[in-house]
Amino acid sequence: MTTATNILIVGAGHMGSAIARGLKQSSPSMAIIVVEPNPDRRAEMISAGFIAEEGMPTSLASEIIILSIPPQAFPSFSEANPHIKQYPGMIVSVMAGITLSELKDRLKTPQLSRAIPNLPCAINEGMTVLTFTPQATKKNIDLVRDLFTKLGDLFIVNDEPLIDSATALVGGGPAYVSYFAAALVEYAISAGFDKTTATSVTNTLFRGTSILLTANSEPPMSLCERVMTPEGTTQRAIHFFNEKQIRNIIIDGLKHACTRSRKLGRRA
Numbered sequence: 687m688t689t690a691t692n693i694l695i696v697g698a699g700h701m702g703s704a705i706a707r708g709l710k711q712s713s714p715s716m717a718i719i720v721v722e723p724n725p726d727r728r729a730e731m732i733s734a735g736f737i738a739e740e741g742m743p744t745s746l747a748s749e750i751i752i753l754s755i756p757p758q759a760f761p762s763f764s765e766a767n768p769h770i771k772q773y774p775g776m777i778v779s780v781m782a783g784i785t786l787s788e789l790k791d792r793l794k795t796p797q798l799s800r801a802i803p804n805l806p807c808a809i810n811e812g813m814t815v816l817t818f819t820p821q822a823t824k825k826n827i828d829l830v831r832d833l834f835t836k837l838g839d840l841f842i843v844n845d846e847p848l849i850d851s852a853t854a855l856v857g858g859g860p861a862y863v864s865y866f867a868a869a870l871v872e873y874a875i876s877a878g879f880d881k882t883t884a885t886s887v888t889n890t891l892f893r894g895t896s897i898l899l900t901a902n903s904e905p906p907m908s909l910c911e912r913v914m915t916p917e918g919t920t921q922r923a924i925h926f927f928n929e930k931q932i933r934n935i936i937i938d939g940l941k942h943a944c945t946r947s948r949k950l951g952r953r954a
């Protein structure tokens with residue numbers, strides 16, 4: 687597979703820096719430049735070994751540009767950097783909500799991909815859902831596939847609206863899992879464990895459960911039921927969750943996130 691050697695990441699916030707760090711780890715020889723207006727974040731990236739610029743370079747020599755700025759900043763970014771319209775390479779947007787059609791309109795290129803990665807990309811354990819324009823060349827598709835494969839697992843969709851669902855599921859996923867983990871830590875502390883032990887026990891619970899689910903290719907509810915001894919202790923907790931409709935609440939929360947992603951796209 688074709689491998690990119692030269693990448694430009696615009697926006698080194700949470701997601702942009704996670705992508706940069708994951709790529710550096712998996713491909714130390716890859717040239718990665720980040721563009722980041724915030725001086726503190728720029729300094730952080732420089733101390734992590736990246737080249738960090740305040741603004742877009744005048745000459746765009748990378749094979750791939752990754753746009754990782756807030757969706758609300760995209761219109762002003764494209765207006766402030768008209769030279770990006772002459773860029774001959776592949777542009778990957780990880781911005782929530784900005785459609786391929788809007789990207790094409792503002793960037794004047796059909797060599798585009800929308801990707802929704804997540805923060806575990808920083809440790810090469812990420813999940814990315816991607817789509818491409820029909821005009822994206824095979825070479826560019828291969829470059830992007832290879833790039834995100836270095837950051838973890840990859841799933842390609844042809845149906846662009848699924849990218850908004852992926853924004854809710856994949857982009858936000860680590861937040862929901864961490865939210866649940868925070869509740870377990872809070873319970874453990876309230877039950878008398880110190881914070882370090884509570885956190886460490888919870889992290890091990892998540893790691894072990896995730897490995898077990900993957901190893902057994904097991905539906906999550908089947909593992910859940912294996913823990914629930916009839917009339918036992920776990921069953922009490924799960925019954926309480928069910929009474930409170932926690933699963934429906936979670937599903938509705940993700941639907942709200944998906945709607946928000948679609949709304950961000952209509953904003954400009």
Ligand SMILES: NC(=O)c1ccc[n+]([C@@H]2O[C@H](COP(=O)([O-])OP(=O)(O)OC[C@H]3O[C@@H](n4cnc5c(N)ncnc54)[C@H](OP(=O)(O)O)[C@@H]3O)[C@@H](O)[C@H]2O)c1
Nearest residue numbers: 697699700701702724754755756757759763780781782857
């Ligand atoms: N966080 C996630 O887990 C996640 C997952 C999937 C997708 N995404 C998408 O990734 C994008 C970035 O999210 P984030 O969480 O990383 O946000 P973030 O932490 O706020 O980072 C965005 C960065 O872009 C910088 N920026 C703003 N305008 C810029 C410009 N014109 N040129 C260059 N840099 C600019 C910001 O600098 P200032 O702070 O100085 O403005 C900030 O450092 C968003 O579009 C989001 O939808 C995020």
